[in-house]
Amino acid sequence: MDPTAQLSALADPTRRKVFELVRKQPRPVGALAEKLPISRPAVSQHLKVLAGAGLVQASMDGTRRIYTVNPTGLEKLRRWVDDQWEQVLDTFEEAARREAGKS
Amino acid sequence: MDPTAQLSALADPTRRKVFELVRKQPRPVGALAEKLPISRPAVSQHLKVLAGAGLVQASMDGTRRIYTVNPTGLEKLRRWVDDQWEQVLDTFEEAARREAGKS
């Protein structure tokens, strides 16, 4: 349950832009590169990282690869964040309880 | 609504460890350094990054700084992730609807 891959994949603004473009609509690599101020190989490398984190996936169509969102990675991240959030809340409640007198 | 600070702050495993130590229990810098395989200045630098992302905050106690969790940053991150998640769901639902015939 290590969120490193998802966090570092989405930490980069350009890569996050790639992810959001794919999320809005599945596209081949070239179409993504057109929308971004970087070269096509750079997009390819970003997609590799995103795929490695389970955030996108490719489906072949001839020589083209259509990249689509993969919910797996995002759900993993969501679970981790929610988990942290709950534990913070628990800690705060316990502190408040301790403050107000022994329950 | 830019989650870069939170994502990149938590992407580093060591820094995430620092965050979780602070989350479990507020501590001064020295106590954190003892729990970790890195030097005290390194911990200080990590705390600076975490504080910059609104994930922790310090309260003074003489020459000591007691670091505590700050819910602000985590909530920002949570909102962003949940937002992405919802939009992925929407996209999927729409695709399924399109698949099943025009609604």
Next chain:
DNA sequence: GTTTACGGTAAGTCTTGACTTACCGTAAGT
């Protein structure tokens, strides 16, 4: 008022990672 504890900052090193151009493989079109 010296000394001691605590911790932030500066400066330097070394690794990682985000990009580039150049190259190569594969599938489709003519």
Next chain:
DNA sequence: ACTTACGGTAAGTCAAGACTTACCGTAAAC
């Protein structure tokens, strides 16, 4: 079959960032 389109990978560059040691300021202790 040749050519064209698509895109992944290699190799190299350059900046960012995760560490280290050395140093400095400040507050409490004696």
